[in-house]
Amino acid sequence: MDAFLQGLALVFNFQTLLVIIGAAIFGVFVGAVPGLTATMAVALLVPITFYMDPTPAIAAIVTTSAMAIFAGDIPGTYLNIPGTPASAAYVGESHQLARQGRARETLGTNLVCSMFGGLFGTLVLVFVSPSLAEVALKFSSFEYFWLALLGLSCSIFISIGSKTKAFLSLLVGLLLSTVGLDMMSGAPRFTFGIPDLMAGVNFIPVMIGMFAL
Structure with missing residues (x-):
């Protein structure tokens, strides 16, 4: 718990939050273009984060990846073309709702589910990752x-x-x-x-x- 609180203190400062906002805008732009994946967005960001402090650099990479994955829902909803591979599973349903005039509702639902899924996955990773690493090493x-x-x-x-x-x-x-x-x-x-x-x-x-x- 102490490590978790120390991590929150590192994130919630002006410099890191400013980097997160900029990375979020960049991630949305890349993810909304079909064919440009979250992995590609992170790869484009690495030369910049290489010269940054560790905490803002990690925050920028994580934010860019998360926002690019969500932004892949935008072309999936309007054009029936998933922007990123993660959007492929439900692109048909999203596009059908958009054709009914419910595109904004669809994107809002995608955003909320993406946020809760990311937070839940992060909490699981924080508390379970040591045990998970031990199991992964035993895979043949x-x-x-x-x-x-x-x-x-x-x-x-x-x-x-x-x-x-x-x-x-x-x-x-x-x-x-x-x-x-x-x-x-x-x-x-x-x-x-x-x-x-x-x-x-x-x-x-x-x-x-x-x-x-």
């Missing part, structure tokens, strides 16, 4: 395999409409993920002699293009 290839299988299965169950179509979409995604250099042998797979495909098919353009389609 078996646990990673079943974890990946669970994630792929969940993507089918949460989809709207036909589960068969969702399964076929999953297979298409897995097929696209095989393009590029093999992780074990380094041999090119399905590159068809095109050097640009050796790096694989980028997830973000495929996801945004498919949602737009």
